[in-house]
Amino acid sequence: MGISSSLFFDRYDSQKQTLYRRIIPTEDQFEEQQERWSALADHLTSALSEKSGNTITTWLQGSYKFGTQIRPVRAGEEFDIDLGIYFVWEGDPSDGDYGPKALKGMVQESLSDYSSDSVIEVISPPKIRCARIRFKGDFHIDVPAYHLDDERDTRTLATEEDEWEESDPKALYIWFKSSFDDDRRTIVRRQIRYLKTWAALKFSSVDSRPSSTLITVLVAEAAVSLSKERFSEDDDTLQLILGSIVDRLDYDRTVLNPVDPDEDLAGRLEAKEYDSFIDSLKELQKIADEALGEADVSAAADKWSDAFEHFFPLPDVEAIDEEVSKTQHLPVRAFNPEVDVTAVSRDNPNHKWSGRNAIGPIPKNCDIYFQITNSGAMPPNSVVQWMVRNEGDEAEIFNDLGHRAGTGVTAKERSAYRGTHHMDCVVRQYGIVIGRRRIPVRITGMAMARRNPLKLPQWVRLRGRR
Structure with missing residues (x-):
């Protein structure tokens, strides 16, 4: 059994910070997507049936259907859902009243007619093989249009190039x-x-x-x-x-x-x-x-982090080092980085917080400065790497679970999400880890009041005197 298996997946604790837990949507995100595609499917079924005179069916496909959807890996990217729309008539695609571009045009028009406060935009012009509608909550739904012959259970994709393309997502799902x-x-x-x-x-x-x-x-x-x-x-x-x-x-x-x-x-x-x-x-x-x-879980986690970056969680380094030193009589590490942390409010620079190897609680919207204070003791040819690993509901809502934060003896970040997050400092010499430090950063849900509040016009300020 791999020494870091519990950092990949924990069958007994679904909320533990594992790789699997960090790369999948939360229950709230999944439920929101489910509500959105279900409502959109109802709208398209009704609207397209009326427009075309055909029976309309829908079928989820792609990663959402397969159960392999992943979280966007960078802030600003989106979850993807594929909702197939099927125009039903007997025979071949050419036996219907509409060509492929006409079907796609009806789908695009019906998406544009969809009224919901959650919609951001309908992408125009549409993609070659689908239409796309974007929603609040960082996800979009791709809507490909197909001809379906129910009798033969065959499907053909309509493309923007006014061509029919052989494609059967249901057959692939059944195979899997x-x-x-x-x-x-x-x-x-x-x-x-x-x-x-x-x-x-x-x-x-x-x-x-x-x-x-x-x-x-x-x-x-x-x-x-x-x-x-x-x-x-x-x-x-x-x-x-x-x-x-x-x-x-x-x-x-x-x-x-x-x-x-x-x-x-x-x-x-x-x-x-x-x-x-x-x-x-x-x-x-x-x-x-x-x-x-690797002989210990920390070293294995460092290796896996080369592949999965901030999504791969780190274990409790100090506890593991203590256990390793007791049971295997191995040196803990060659260099112990000591990190001074300073936070300065962007709203009021007079407010500052500091700590050694940890900081918080601090408010949102602070610049946070990290500096290794004993860098002079680092062995020659050492390289320092910083990695942000975020946790908690707010970071998950914004799909921002971390990123690489640069190299060198200093780093700078900003407080944005409520919760306890970590800045991880790893020191390598010739590619081998010789030191590491997990720096907890505790952030509250409040931001500091501005040093110079916005001045309201006199007529606004006097309203309260009536």
Whole structure:
């Protein structure tokens, strides 16, 4: 069993800060999305039935349907939901009264007619294969339009280029669901989420990133090749799946759609982008091998953080170091960074707070300065890396669970969300961790009053005297 398995997933405590807990939507976010797509589906079913004269059905697809949706990895990015709209008529797509562009046009028009305070905008012009509507709460719903022949149970996608495209999301879902029993499917879904999060962190551009479908098929087919006995803890399973995927792609770079052998799922990536993806998978495999070979959980967590950044939680470093030194008689570390922390209110710079290796409670909207005070004692060729790891309801609502915070003996951040967060300081020499410090930052829900409050016009200030 991998030494850091409890940091990946804890089957006994769903609220514990694990990698899995940090990359999935909260219950509130999931319920909000569910309410929004359900209401939108009702509207589109009614509106499009009236516009087209056809029977209209809907079907969720993509990561939301597969149970592999992940949290946006950067603040400002959005959750994605795919809601398929199906225009029903018998026969081939060409037997209907409408062409593909006409169907997409009706969907776009009906989205524009949708009235809700939660809507931010309908993207115009629409995407080639779907329309998109954006909602408050950092998520959007993509709405592809299909022809459905109920009798034959066949689906064809309408495109903006006025062409019909072979596409059957239901068949792919049935393939995935039937590939595993319930217990193994749950494990595979977690593995897909890990790889999707890693890919989103590694490839910031959506266009150069491997698609969700490509990752899903690679992970699922690798998992199918594993015997049931080889499914164990999530870190061990991830290592095995990575090894299987890398071996497969070294032998054959083609990844056929399991329900459409004419489609290469890797075909949408340019050759250089696909090369980069495969090389990055090999780097991730190396990280997994090294992490599983570490003797203590802190060192393993540091390795996994190279792949999953701020999403991978750190253990209680001091407690683990104490246990390691007692049981294995190993040196705790070569350098113990001591960090002075100062917070200065942006609203009133006269208000300052300070601490050593911790700070708080402090209000929101403060500049926070971190400085290693004993940097002169660092061994030669040391490199200091800072990482913000946020926790709590507010950070989760804004999908801001952290980020890399730079290198050097100083760092600067800002207080934004209520709760206890951490600035993690790691010191490396020749790539080996020689020191670390977790710095708790406790933030209250209040902001300081402005030093010079905004002056109201005389006629406003006098109103209270009546």
